Amino acid sequence: MDLTIVIPLFNEEESLPELGAWIEKVMLANGYTYEVILVDDGSTDASWTVIETLNTKNPCFKGIKFQRNYGKSAALNEGFKAAQGDVVITMDADMQDSPDEIPELRNMIIEGGFDMVSGWKKKRYDNTFSKNIPSKLFNAAARKSSGIKLHDFNCGLKAYRLKLVKSIEVYGEMHRYIPVLAKWAGFRKIGEKVVEHRPRKYGVTKFGWERFINGFLDLGSIMFVGKFGKRPMHFFGLWGTLAFMAGLSIFIYLTVSKFFFDQTGMTQRPLFFFAILAMIIGTQLFLAGFIGELIARNSPERNNYLIETRKGL
Numbered sequence: 001m002d003l004t005i006v007i008p009l010f011n012e013e014e015s016l017p018e019l020g021a022w023i024e025k026v027m028l029a030n031g032y033t034y035e036v037i038l039v040d041d042g043s044t045d046a047s048w049t050v051i052e053t054l055n056t057k058n059p060c061f062k063g064i065k066f067q068r069n070y071g072k073s074a075a076l077n078e079g080f081k082a083a084q085g086d087v088v089i090t091m092d093a094d095m096q097d098s099p100d101e102i103p104e105l106r107n108m109i110i111e112g113g114f115d116m117v118s119g120w121k122k123k124r125y126d127n128t129f130s131k132n133i134p135s136k137l138f139n140a141a142a143r144k145s146s147g148i149k150l151h152d153f154n155c156g157l158k159a160y161r162l163k164l165v166k167s168i169e170v171y172g173e174m175h176r177y178i179p180v181l182a183k184w185a186g187f188r189k190i191g192e193k194v195v196e197h198r199p200r201k202y203g204v205t206k207f208g209w210e211r212f213i214n215g216f217l218d219l220g221s222i223m224f225v226g227k228f229g230k231r232p233m234h235f236f237g238l239w240g241t242l243a244f245m246a247g248l249s250i251f252i253y254l255t256v257s258k259f260f261f262d263q264t265g266m267t268q269r270p271l272f273f274f275a276i277l278a279m280i281i282g283t284q285l286f287l288a289g290f291i292g293e294l295i296a297r298n299s300p301e302r303n304n305y306l307i308e309t310r311k312g313l
């Protein structure tokens, strides 16, 4: 199969028929063998009925319906599990992403050798102030901490090599950081393509301002987990040692100056409290490190390597 198109959606009944027809047109024009996996994330409108109708008319349109709303990441993850095409495309259901971009995205994977290509909504049709500025900030932070040179991490329109989507797990709100997940999984060739962004025609936006705060929190976690998830002691142990050593040195200095240089009582000096605090924090960090190690060692993921090729085995 040439293509799998995964579309996570939540309450998009008006957009779906038009989107379906448009995708069908593009697929036909390019002669692709394809499937469209529509993941209905507990919609409360008629989205599922529309998906069933699409499937009756064209069995290439398939659907998954969640019992309740689990979030975009969960929907993408489920779509990725079911995907079969050599190239997997994700796109939004609200028709802000154009299916006309699909052939070019696919070519960049198949001929351009990219593992993943992310869309870049260079010209956006959103409320400029409330969205564009936080989004620029967010992307700059993601670029800086991940080292991936993308302008638009959170663009819904992306293309992946099948192997990539089978080797990552998208959970929580991590759909914003799939490029980072891909990089951690060892897929280095991550490209970018300027894509057309269209104004929302039907329905309403599903994400509010909390997305930005959550987005930054998730960026912090993903960078931490990616770097120290399998060796938490290297983080906590380092800072624990530094804090403890700093406290201990001050403590020794205070003791020496009291007994050998006859300074006033140790406990009257502010440094004393700093020394105690630093040693307590240091010990706490160490304990956090040990607990982290216990968790990491019990994790079923601990030896989840991705093997590229084998020889003689």
Ligand SMILES: Nc1nc2c(ncn2[C@@H]2O[C@H](COP(=O)(O)OP(=O)(O)OP(=O)(O)O)[C@@H](O)[C@H]2O)c(=O)[nH]1
Pocket: 008, 009, 010, 011, 012, 039, 040, 041, 069, 070, 071, 072, 073, 075, 076, 091, 092, 093, 094, 096, 126, 156, 200, 204, 205, 206, 207
């Ligand atoms: N599976 C799933 N999909 C969702 C959820 N919320 C939004 N989506 C889908 O994610 C896509 C993007 O959501 P939008 O609300 O359009 O977000 P946006 O494009 O950043 O915002 P607008 O520019 O205002 O449309 C759409 O296809 C939504 O249907 C959700 O909770 N679960």
Ligand SMILES: [Mg+2]
Pocket: 092, 094, 096, 200
């Ligand atoms: Mg949208």
